Amino acid sequence: MNARRFRPHLPGRLQHPGPLRYALMYALSVLVLVGLWWGASALVKEWKGGREFLPNPVRAISEMARLASHWFPNFLISAWRLVLAILIAFSLGYPLGLLIGRERRLDELISPMIYIVYPIPQVAFILVLFLIFGIGNPVKVAIVASALFFQILISARGAAKNIEDTHVTSVVSAGASRWQVYWHVILPATLPSILTGLRVSIGLGMAFLYIAETYGTFDPRRGGLGAFIRANSYSAAQAFAGILAMALLGLILYVAIDLIERLVCRWKYPARRSS
């Protein structure tokens, strides 16, 4: 056996880097991405006989800076739509998922419905929703929230089912009521899985938001980043300003979830907390 291949379990301090290391790792990732992007841009340009279908990072970022007054209001509109959709999906999907995961009869009743509805691509309902509700904000938020709802519901159900029996036995034997079991065990035990599920859902949520904003907007100035990208699709560099703004929105949400996790799942970061 090759001893060098053995990787021992890292202590908490090394598993969870501090803020400086965290920022450095992000900066390094951005550098690597920019490098790859540059290479891809050069390759596409060469392949397409000098035409700029994929602008290089400097060009895209300079366009982003130049068009800041155009994309930033759309960024704010997309951001609040996405955050509102996440909050709605989370506040409905999380408790329902926990209940289904823990209450056998509810699981028997509701899970078949989920299995029937969830595999249908929600994109298929977008046109119907537009026809029913029009193209205002509520329908865009509803489209994203409905997509995220199932993701969060299924994550919560799975997490609630996988809770260690000993944790439940421990509080029940100490006299906990059903709701005390939820408060002291089910809720905290499932939080890390739910936050992971939420991270996965952000990508899906942004894809749905893009579709909703692209097809459900007539005014590109107040339509969100999807509408901004569509309105600027005649210029790859300008469209990329919008795409970069979407990436920025996703990054901000990921970092926010990381921070929320550090706040509400403090037990996962004990070494740093106690140092």
Added chain:
Amino acid sequence: MIELDGVVVEYGRGRRVTRAVDGIDLSVGEGESLALIGPSGCGKTTLLFAIAGLYQATEGSIAIDGEPIRGTRREIALILQDAGLLPWKTVWQNANLSLKLHGDYPEKTAEHVLAELGLSESKQRFPTELSEGMKRRVGVARALSTSPSVMLMDEPLASLDTLTKERIQDLFLKLWSRHRFSMILVTHDIEEAAFLGQRIAVLTERPARIKSIVGNPAMGDLEYREQPEFMETVKRLRDAMEEEEVDE
């Protein structure tokens, strides 16, 4: 006084009913210590959980001071195999949990218990920051915080190294001598049963029945492991358990 009269515990439904405990008659006096020993999976934990009020006896009755057990009770504390600590709660929150669940906040009780167990300095730590021995002590702190009259322990020292195990066994003995709760210890460790049980009930393979009860009146001293009576009790227990295997 804990009294078990013809206790049968079954679980499952229809054709899949499993009888885990089959007709147990036992009594444990106030301040007495009883160890239940038997092979793994024989039903001793099921029996203990029935006494704790977590399972309902299918037949027979379990009563404490004449009052039938119909659910968990404040005066009954249960210590689980791995201490049953909640990883998301600090030592302080884990130790106070039973009090909190009962709607009480006499924090001095938990403070006092933590000090007694040498955990005052670790109050703000999470279980992942503790050694295995410390985790078990926090489990004991939680159990003691409600000043129970009955202490039930389900293999509380399983998976500990020998020295840590003996240290915690010594701690159990001291606490039992000091607080004088009735103690029922479930274990598959013969020496642990001999060190902590005034009487030791040897259980059969599943479904659990009482094979024999071994008296152990000389226990109660921290030096008991060095004494010939301890070795004698260990031998008697081993014989009783091996006899069971031959019967099977």
